[in-house]
Amino acid sequence: MTDKLVLDRISHSYGDGDTQLKVLNQVNLQVQKGELVAVIGPSGSGKSTFLSIAGALLTPKEGQVIIEGESLSDYTAHQLEQLRLNQIGFIFQSANLIPYLKVEEQLLIMARLAGMDKRKAMGRAKDLLTRLGVEHRRKSYPHQLSGGERQRVAIARALMNDPAIIFADEPTASLDAARGHDVVSMLAHEVKSEGKAAVMVTHDERVLSLCDRVLRLESGILTEEASSTLHG
């Protein structure tokens, strides 16, 4: 089984009783190794909710999340923490890096928390930063970087602990078109070369051509976009 992530009939709603707001309705998804999947949809359609559930930040009301063949249904809070640390990488829209850590340390703290050997961590951090073209900024603080550089550091950090799957919530929202394209192509490249899977929520139509599949979330239902409209 090469499925890195499986969502099995996920339903979620906010609030209870009369004011219940159904956000996800029987959502199914499989993401395989080496795949970059985009999720699009109108604002308020539940994309962030969907990503939080898939990323083990939020427990769904119904259905189960399976990461690397393991169901998260019976995981304790601590096990979920460990899972997020070791198996999941997050890239958020903004407010993303820790302001008081230098670029290199943003990566090293992840390794530290996961208990990685220090020498190995240094090597991996240097390697990742080089691949993403921000190695020369490794001693800089986030506020000294451009938006694109910051998102590239965020990608490197997401990859640091060698996760099975990466989740990104509008990673290009604060970037211009060219920068956004660069960042997503780097993400796509890393996903391919490291054999990971990635799910990216985006509003940015221009980066969809870099994704293997595009899914649309609307009225709580997740549907596949016809690929012919995307490539070409």
Next chain:
Amino acid sequence: MYLALREMRFAKTRYALIMTIMLLVSFLVMFVTGLAKGLAYANASSIENIPADYFVVQSDASQRFSRSEVGTSVIDEVRNVVGNSHAAVLGVQMATVTHDGASQKIDVTFFAAESDSWIMPDVVEGSGISSYASGEVLVDQKLKESGVQLGSVIHDQTSGMAWTVAGFTRNESYSHTPVIFMNEQEWQNWKQKISKSVQASGNAAYNTLAIKASSSQADQLKSKLPEMEIMSKSTAVSAIPGYKEEQGSLLMMIAFLYFISGFVLAVFFYVITIQKTSQFGILKAMGTGSGYLAASVLGQVMLLTVASLFISILIIQVASRLLPDSMPFQLSGSTIGLTGCLFVIMAMAGSVISIMKVNRVDALEAIGRVSA
């Protein structure tokens, strides 16, 4: 501590300011404590300096030396229990004196003891006093400020008796008045003059017995002498007229200082923590445990507290040397230790709310909705 240290490195100015405030607060707390202790010592040093464990007074004297009398039978009884050399008689009498060459009246306290007794203080200038009625006394150095010198003659207002200053002692005061030491012969002579009852009996009693005794000996004395009270030295000190009232006010002040500084620290740390919630959200989303973050917050608080305490202790040491003699200041190692511990505890208590806040931060805040 990885995060805590790097954060302080990044926001140097902010943390330097926080440390300065903590430093000033801990300095203030310790400074006032030192002044209170100094005042306490200036009030009661003569009793503090007597190397006794207990004092024997009459039960109905409300622990006041001046209201108590110990007769020869009691003295014999006590000496039987603790041994001759471990019980020393002490007479205490407040009086108003003048000294030759000055019309100014001075309030003093006379202490009378056997001239070879261990109650007698060290002489820092001049010579000691002998056991016979030589008309000589030892006086506290503070009297120098009123012009008293070696060889000056001190006149008692009530009896008209006069004594010559043979030597000076240091740090001997009782209820803020300088203490004048005399031997038992002088005490007898003087009491004969001022007290009718003494004239009748022909023998002046002492007010108390200072004893060196174990607590079991003290218990033994309590059962043997039901009409006497065996009080500890600290009880004797707080029974000095004015002592309790003075220390009570100061203690109140110090307690409020602690409370206020604890509160200020708590608010400080809380505000700082609030500013960091979105970072905590991100760290939690990435799999950082609440325990790790709480330890980081606590570690930071501890580091700031201990560092600022350390510096303020150094400053206190310097400041206490610069203070004039008229501002008595006393801060022992144990008081510094205790103050330091209390301060650390206050700081920790202050960071508890912050830690609770950290625990409540939701990892979800990092996704989607935040970014603001």
